[in-house]
Structure formats: structure tokens, C-alpha cells
Amino acid sequence: MTIGELARASGFRVETIRYYEREGLLPRAHRWRDNNYRDFDKEALARLHFVRRAKAAGFTLREIRELLDLSLTPGEACGEVEALLSRKLAELDRRMAEMHRMRENLAALLASCRAGEAEGACPVLRAMRQ
Amino acid sequence: MTIGELARASGFRVETIRYYEREGLLPRAHRWRDNNYRDFDKEALARLHFVRRAKAAGFTLREIRELLDLSLTPGEACGEVEALLSRKLAELDRRMAEMHRMRENLAALLASCRAGEAEGACPVLRAMRQ
DNA sequence: CTGGACCCTGAAGTCAACTTCAGGGTGTAG
């Protein structure tokens, strides 16, 4: 698979894929010997799917790389794998709690906006003004 | 109120407040005539509280400035406020759903790691390349 | 054999949201 095909299949741009390779999120791609073009396999596509999901969940590239590095750790380091995984889980829970608070904040603002509409004065705007 | 007092009252750093003023999140402060020190009023503190809440709700500075600008245009800006709020709410919901999926992913990974430990082979690698 | 789509590299640029720096004034306690 050329980098362009991988880009179309993954939804990441060509430049982003090269950048991810540089940053260690993808293994260095094997090259087509005579033209030096990268040649990706299905695993690269699976990784990019994982990267997309992880990004959507709010992980930084560094964290995603750590997770991916875990997957390369052989079974013997199972304890470390577990430790890192549960640390990430705890972090995720913290972030999810934070998001819940944000959501409640936002929903309250929206509700007060709608409630104030009847009275002709937006309480959100009023709150900002005064 | 000096900028330092405002900083202590608001929890933002002095430099951040100057930055916010430059960026239009605060009106340009009135100056203490003979020494050119900024002199803030209660409204500035109220704005900073609003900025903090909005940031906590996930708004960018640009969006916060948009909200503040809406509050300066008299009339029915309420609809726009609502639009901005519900757009943000939808975005937040999307991200929360992603995080939930990611959490289940990681939890399953951790469980399978623990289960696989007995058999001497860590299934993490397989799970992540699925 | 040519034009256009595609590939390569290393370096520099961008954006948000700040922070730090350089180089200077002000106010007050001791």
C-alpha cells in the first residue's frame, strides 16, 4: 500500500502519516527498493484506526505512542503492561469526570438561556454584561 | 484594583490578564493617570469568572470572545448564544461517547492481559492490532 | 515524450494559549 492509498483508507493526510512515522506512532515503513517509496501493510492501517479512536478519546500523541509501545512489549512484561494500562484507565476516568462537569455546566447555561428567552432577556448575556 | 489584586482575586496570572486584555477578552483597562498602572473594576473580575467557567465548559478563547461580543450587541443575540452553546454541547457529547468506547477498549485490554497472564502469553498485542 | 499525479527529504511555518525575557519605571518599609 502506498502512502497515498493508506491516507485515503485511514482518513489521515499523507503528511500526517509521514509525521506519525517520524514520531514513532507507526513503525518505519518498509521501502520499495528501487524507488524508495514507503510500502505499508494492513497493520499500519489498523494502527491508524487505533490512533484515531485514541485521539477521539482525548489521548495525546505521546500517550498513544506509549499505548502502542505496550503492544510491542512481549508477554513477559505483563506486569508493566498492566500497570501502564491501569494508569491510563484511571486517567481516562479522571478526564471523563471532568467532561461530565463541563457538560453539566454547559447544559445549565443552555437551559438558563432557554428559560430566559420567555422573559425577553438572555441570562447568559446578562451574566456576562454585569 | 491593580492587576496583581485582580490576579489574586481571579486566579489568573498577571501575564495572562495582560494577554487577555490584548486579545480583547477584557476591555482595555482604565489607567491610574500618573503611573500608567492598570486600574480594574468589578466588571473585569466578573468577566474573568465568566472566562473561567467558559473555559471549563470547553470553549476556546475565540469562542469566549464571540460570546462576549454577543453580549455587547443589543437585541436578539439569544438565538446565536443558543446555537453556540448547543453546538458545543453536541461536540462534548461526541467526545464523551468516544471516551466511553475507549474506556471499554482499555478495560477489555487490561482484563485480557490479566486473563492471559496464566497462560504465559499477553493478548494485548493481538487485541490492539485487531 | 510530456503533463500531471504521486513520492521523497529536511526545514521552516502555523495555531492556540500562554510564558518568558529584556529593559525599564514605581512605591514603600526599614
Place this chain on the structure above:
DNA sequence: CTACACCCTGAAGTTGACTTCAGGGTCCAG
């Protein structure tokens, strides 16, 4: 008087995650 906390400005630096650029090679339909 002077040390020291506080204030000022404009500019440059930081971080993360890319994107754009400069300056090339490659492949293939017509």
C-alpha cells in the same frame, strides 16, 4: 537611601500537532 515587590512594554520562546515549503525524483495515460 535602598532593597524589594510590584508595575509597564514589545518581542521572543514554548508546546503539541500538524502543515507548508523548497527542491527534488517517479510513474503512467495519451
